[in-house]
Amino acid sequence: MAPAFHLVCGSTGAGKTTHALDLAQQLNGIRFSIDEWMVALFAKDRPEPMPFDWVVERVERCEQQIGRMAVQCARAGAAPVLDLAFLRASNRANFAALADEAGFSVVLHFLDVPAEERWNRVKARNQTRGETFSLDVPKWMFDFMEKVWEPPTPAEMLAYNGEYVRG
Numbered sequence: 001m002a003p004a005f006h007l008v009c010g011s012t013g014a015g016k017t018t019h020a021l022d023l024a025q026q027l028n029g030i031r032f033s034i035d036e037w038m039v040a041l042f043a044k045d046r047p048e049p050m051p052f053d054w055v056v057e058r059v060e061r062c063e064q065q066i067g068r069m070a071v072q073c074a075r076a077g078a079a080p081v082l083d084l085a086f087l088r089a090s091n092r093a094n095f096a097a098l099a100d101e102a103g104f105s106v107v108l109h110f111l112d113v114p115a116e117e118r119w120n121r122v123k124a125r126n127q128t129r130g131e132t133f134s135l136d137v138p139k140w141m142f143d144f145m146e147k148v149w150e151p152p153t154p155a156e157m158l159a160y161n162g163e164y165v166r167g
Helices: 016-027 034-045 052-075 089-101 115-128 139-148 154-159
Strands: 005-009 030-033 080-085 106-111 163-165
Touching: 005 016, 005 089, 016 030, 016 080, 016 106, 030 034, 030 052, 034 052, 034 080, 052 080, 052 089, 080 089, 089 106, 089 154, 106 154, 115 139
Parallel strands: 005 080, 005 106, 030 080, 106 163
Antiparallel strands: none
């Protein structure tokens, strides 16, 4: 049986990285984290203040490369676990299309956690800087991401073999 692409989605602080780490271990898969890629590749070069367009361009470049690597992993028999936030339906659709074109199915893991609980998690993560910490998320960034976030619709969950996960 061919491995599926596992898309882990949820808004900031939902527990995506924790779930992706567990899932990759369970599946003997390969996890790709957009936060880790962005920090490793661009954090030292980021301008202050950080222009939104600067971030978007680099996220898109990382996602394109991650997509290519995910296809290679799946072809080699390892399930790609994509911890890319998938904040927008269009982003989820792009990765589902990539998987489909390469002959792989998709499982969308949706972590649905109330905003207040997520903000409390983010504050704690900012302070403890534990295993899932990649970057400091201030309140203004959390609030911005809340405005961008598009939860998956029931139709999307059905189309992408969706699983609701308690984060």
